[in-house]
Each structure stands twice: as C-alpha cells, then as structure tokens.
Amino acid sequence: MNIINAKIYTMEDKIIPNGYITVENGKITAVGEMSGFAVTSADILDVNGAGVYPGFVDAHSHLGMWEDGLGFEGDDGNEATDPSTPHLRGIDAVNPMDHCFEEAYRAGVTTVVTGPGSSNPVAGQLAAIKTYGNRIDDLIVKEPLAIKFALGENPKGIYHGKNEAPETRMATAAIIREQLYKAKKYLEDKQKAAEDEDFDEPDYDIKCEALLPLLRGEIKAHFHAHRADDIFTAMRLAREFKLNYVLIHCTEGHLIADKLRAEGADAVIGPLLCERSKPELRNLTPKTAAVLHKQGVSIAICTDHPVIPIQYLPLTAGLAVREGLPYEEALRAITINPARICGLEERIGSIKPGKDADLVVFEGDPLSVYTTPNMVFINGFRVI
Structure with a gap:
C-alpha cells in the first residue's frame, strides 16, 4: 500500500x-x-x-482490566489480598472484547500500556498491547513491559481497611524494599549455583522470578506516585536497587521540576481532566506537563483509563497545549515520547x-x- x-x-x-x-x-x-x-x-x-x-500511545492505562459498565464482575485490576504481587500478569486479566478497545482505536490510540492497579505496593506486570483484535496474545507488543509499584494513598487506603500493613508510607516502601531484596538474593543464589556445582540452586519462587528481568535491567519499574515525597521515595528505591524507572502520574512534579531534571527522570503525566478526588491530588494542575518540559524533563501524557476514558488521550494533550505546552511537544507526548519512555521506540x-x-x-x-x-x-x- x-x-x-x-x-x-x-x-x-x-x-x-x-x-x-x-x-x-x-x-x-x-x-x-x-x-x-x-x-x-x-x-x-x-x-x-x-x-x-x-498511532497515539497511552503509556499508562488499565484498558481491559476494568470492563466498561460492569461492577465486581468486570473488575480485575486489583488483587487486594496480598500487598506484594509481582507475579501477577496483566495479560491474564485484560479483556480485548471490552468495547473501550474500539473507542481507543477510533480515537487514533493504537498502543496502550495496561495492567494492574495501585492497591498493592508491588502490583504486578504491565504489558504494551495494540488496541485492535480479540485475542490478547495477538495484541502484545511487549510483555512484561514493566513492574508496577504503587506509593502514596492507594495502598494505605486499601490495607488500612483490612487492619494490615501497609498502613503508612513507611510500610509501603518497606514492603517494596523487602521484596526487591529477596529477589536480589534469589538472583545471586541462582548465579552462584550456575557457576558452582556444589552450590544448591534456591527453591523456585514465582515472586522473585517475576522480578529478575527488572533487576537485570531488561524491563523498567513504573512507580505510581502523585505527591512529591512519594516521587522522591520512588527515586530512592530506584537508586538503591539500580532500577531503570518511570514516574507515573507525577502530579506534584511541577513543584520539584528542577530535582526531576537533575535526576534525569522520565515522567508520564496524567490524568489531566480528573477531579481532585483525594488529598494527594490537591496540587493537580494541567500545567505540570508544560512546567516539566520547560525544565527539560522528558514527558508523556496518559489517561489512566478508566479514570479518563481512553478516547480522550488526544484531548488531554490539547489541554496541555492550552496550559503552555508547545503544540509539537504535545504531539510527541502521545507518540514518540511514550514509545521511548517505555522502550518501544524501535517499533512504534x-x-x-x-x-x-x-x-x-x-x-x-x-x-x-x-x-x-x-x-x-x-x-x-x-x-x-
């Protein structure tokens, strides 16, 4: 053609x-x-x-994880029974027959990153998928794409109601750190066993296995973080374990833009059209994208579907233009920037x-x- x-x-x-x-x-x-x-x-x-x-790219959504118009029956985004679930694979929950997929491609959104929500500090595995087709296995661009981690109010809110950890930001970070240390030790023991026939290989651990590509630098960590202190915690954890990472939401990023630039952080901004529905969103502003771009921070714009319906991705980029983001940068924020940030620039x-x-x-x-x-x-x- x-x-x-x-x-x-x-x-x-x-x-x-x-x-x-x-x-x-x-x-x-x-x-x-x-x-x-x-x-x-x-x-x-x-x-x-x-x-x-x-084709437009949404670098952070939950497309197919919360089916449109359904309650519990179509809610497969959060396994809120264990705060550390790195072994959960988003592709096992995505339903590409959900009509929101059609709404996505009819709006020009051809690739999305989707996966677990943010109830668990270690939430699970994200995937990059195309938006047209009826079998998830045929839509995959990369899986796993990243490991999703969540900081801030969401894990606290879920587990406070259960009277379990994490009830504080300290516990959230500690759970992430504990799981990463276990996986790091597991990787070291596997390497020793491969090099020394007298050293026993560790018993199979599905959670640690899921984190090995992250620790090897083959995939990235996507940190759900709105508040500035949670953003800094994400960067601290990433430094501690030498992780390639992306800041997701980065709602208060405009307040610490110079620090993000100095760290060389990548940020996926959004959603931009939602209400300030919880305390950590009190400083939400659609100006964040423009402020970060002006500081030299690489940004993408996301919908966080279903928070903002996936078909409004280009509209949210237009809102960022209204609030000071140069027009071409807004286009880049829903095309090449999310592709690069997610390590998909060789394909899309x-x-x-x-x-x-x-x-x-x-x-x-x-x-x-x-x-x-x-x-x-x-x-x-x-x-x-």
Whole structure:
C-alpha cells in the first residue's frame, strides 16, 4: 500500500508537507517527498493533503482490566489480598472484547500500556498491547513491559481497611524494599549455583522470578506516585536497587521540576481532566506537563483509563497545549515520547521505515475536541 499526497508528521524531528508512505506486511518500508515517489503498486491511497500521524500511545492505562459498565464482575485490576504481587500478569486479566478497545482505536490510540492497579505496593506486570483484535496474545507488543509499584494513598487506603500493613508510607516502601531484596538474593543464589556445582540452586519462587528481568535491567519499574515525597521515595528505591524507572502520574512534579531534571527522570503525566478526588491530588494542575518540559524533563501524557476514558488521550494533550505546552511537544507526548519512555521506540511512536504501520489520518487538528480520525491503520490494516 502507498499513502500519497499526505502531510506527514513523522515525529522524527521533521514534517513532510507533501509526501508518501509505503507499507508492506504491516511495516513502514519507505517515507519521503512526493517528488521522490515511484509507483511500485496499484494499491494507492490518496489522502489529498490530510495529515498523517503515528498511532497515539497511552503509556499508562488499565484498558481491559476494568470492563466498561460492569461492577465486581468486570473488575480485575486489583488483587487486594496480598500487598506484594509481582507475579501477577496483566495479560491474564485484560479483556480485548471490552468495547473501550474500539473507542481507543477510533480515537487514533493504537498502543496502550495496561495492567494492574495501585492497591498493592508491588502490583504486578504491565504489558504494551495494540488496541485492535480479540485475542490478547495477538495484541502484545511487549510483555512484561514493566513492574508496577504503587506509593502514596492507594495502598494505605486499601490495607488500612483490612487492619494490615501497609498502613503508612513507611510500610509501603518497606514492603517494596523487602521484596526487591529477596529477589536480589534469589538472583545471586541462582548465579552462584550456575557457576558452582556444589552450590544448591534456591527453591523456585514465582515472586522473585517475576522480578529478575527488572533487576537485570531488561524491563523498567513504573512507580505510581502523585505527591512529591512519594516521587522522591520512588527515586530512592530506584537508586538503591539500580532500577531503570518511570514516574507515573507525577502530579506534584511541577513543584520539584528542577530535582526531576537533575535526576534525569522520565515522567508520564496524567490524568489531566480528573477531579481532585483525594488529598494527594490537591496540587493537580494541567500545567505540570508544560512546567516539566520547560525544565527539560522528558514527558508523556496518559489517561489512566478508566479514570479518563481512553478516547480522550488526544484531548488531554490539547489541554496541555492550552496550559503552555508547545503544540509539537504535545504531539510527541502521545507518540514518540511514550514509545521511548517505555522502550518501544524501535517499533512504534514515529513514521519511519522499519516501524509498525500504525498510522492515523486527520483532516483537522488531532488535538481538537471537534476532530476525529478519517482513517486508522494498525499493523498496516485499516481498522476505520
């Protein structure tokens, strides 16, 4: 397939005013100016000057974990019976038949990071998945993508009601630290056993096994943290265990932007349209994205679906523009930035040969409340 006469927002630091994109076997194989286009196939789609963008990426959601319109029967996001559950795999709970998946791709959101909620300090394994299809195994971009950790009010609120730890922020951090130390010792013992036949391999521990890719640096830690002190706790834990990490929500990040810049932290900001529903959100402002960007912090914007419905991801990016984030940076915050922050930039996030052909066609402004995509392609297949 050849898409021609397109204004291409590559998100590779350039816009092609009038260009073409060639797609073969679900991948982008060529991108360039129309002046360099040579017809190689009769399969041509002329978009007549419309804008073509990479598929939008939501770096933090719970899509498919809380099914739309259902109560307990469709609530599979929090296993609130054990504060340390690194072995839980989000893909075992995601229901891609939930109609919110269709709402996602109809809004141009083609890839999401989804997984467990924040009731447990060590919550489980996140996955990056595409939004079109009916079998989760066929949608996976990367799994596990990251281990989800939660700080702040959510674990406290859940376990206070049970009269169990953690009832304090101290206990939340201690539970995370204890589990990571156990996994670190488990990894060391496995390595010793591999090197020394006289050293017994440790008994299989599914929780520790789940954390080995994190400790080896193969995946990242995603820390749910709203308040500034919780953000600093996340960074402290990451330093202690030499973890690659991402700050999720980062609600008070605008108050400590200089510290985040100095640490080289990545932040996934959002949700931006929600109410201040709990004390740790008292400093919530849609200006956070602009403040952090101005300080040189790499940011992405998320919905935290179902807190904000997934289809409003581009709208929240538009809100960030209204509050001072440069327009192109808002586009980057829902395309290449989340792809890079999540370690997926080799496959998604920009329009470049070799990447997945996830493409969204708009005749108007994609960040406007008035605009919806004319066409959406996922892996080169047209879904609308």
